[in-house]
Amino acid sequence: MPELPEVEVVRSGLAPAVTSARISAVDVLDERALTRHPLGAADFVARLEGRAVRAAVRRGKFLWLPLEGDDDALIAHLGMSGQMLLRESDAVRERHERIRLHIEHPQHGRLAVAFADQRTFGSLAVDALVATEGAAGGFGSDLAQVPSQVAHIARDALDPAFDERAFIAAVRRRSSAIKRILLDQTLISGIGNIYADEALWAARIHPESHGAALSAQAVRRLLSEVRLVLEKALAEGGTSFDAQYVNVNGQAGYFARSIEVYGRGGKPCSRCGSLIKRVAFTNRSSHFCPVCQRKR
DNA sequence: GGAATAACCTGGATGC
DNA sequence: TGCATCCAGGTTATTC
Known part of the structure; x- marks a missing residue:
């Protein structure tokens, strides 16, 4: 996507x-x-x-x-x-x-x-x-x-003018799940279901952890992982699971090969070997490692 | 104002 | 083989 x-x-x-x-x-x-x-x-x-x-x-x-x-x-x-x-x-x-x-x-x-x-x-x-x-x-x-x-869309995490302090403060004021916050384009833009799952796995944060339950340090670490995931995906030409995403010349990207959790429900976590869980999440799916990503 | 949810839509995959 | 159903998910309007 x-x-x-x-x-x-x-x-x-x-x-x-x-x-x-x-x-x-x-x-x-x-x-x-x-x-x-x-x-x-x-x-x-x-x-x-x-x-x-x-x-x-x-x-x-x-x-x-x-x-x-x-x-x-x-x-x-x-x-x-x-x-x-x-x-x-x-x-x-x-x-x-x-x-x-x-x-x-x-x-x-x-x-x-x-x-x-x-x-x-x-x-x-x-x-x-x-x-x-x-x-x-x-x-x-x-x-x-x-x-x-x-105009209502926030700057994205790779934008040099992205206000990191304001984002951290906004996350910690919210009572909703951190994954929902990551998908809120008015707070931080550019993240969808795939990269939200990947960044949360990398930061070892459970997708249903409430924003208010996270320390400033944890949100900062998450933001850092968001940037790393986005930059890596960009370097690999994006993620193509099917024919739905191609570049302007009709070519697929390679990041799907680097995916750790998204779409890998029931498969082992590359970090700890536990089975990746897939759960329903507001009309879509969340994927996470139940051992690496404990709910806070 | 924040939070949650339904609706929009097509085609591939799956089950019967 | 054919049909029905499920599923994928970004944005926005609506409701609470």
């Missing part, structure tokens, strides 16, 4: 192809891919055609392409199965392709950016850019701006 490392791989793959490119045409093949753009397909197309792209920027799991004029941006959220694929301008349609952008780049010529999404939880939109506090709004641009739909 696309979490921070997967979205960053997509962003870094798109950036050289779309920066300074002009959008010549837009094909909306399925309006369900525009749930974030309430004004509909015709408005979406009108706001994009003829515009030049400034950069490719990411905060957490949100990706956006600021448009010339610096007033608005094309935003993308990949949901659970969204893909942004770079193709030749006349390439055949992808399976589950919902939107295609035709672009013309000064150096690379005519290309297509295909947004494909099997489960249709992902969406594109054109959204106004708003000022954000101090530092750059996201990775990939120096501008202190974010799309209005991203």
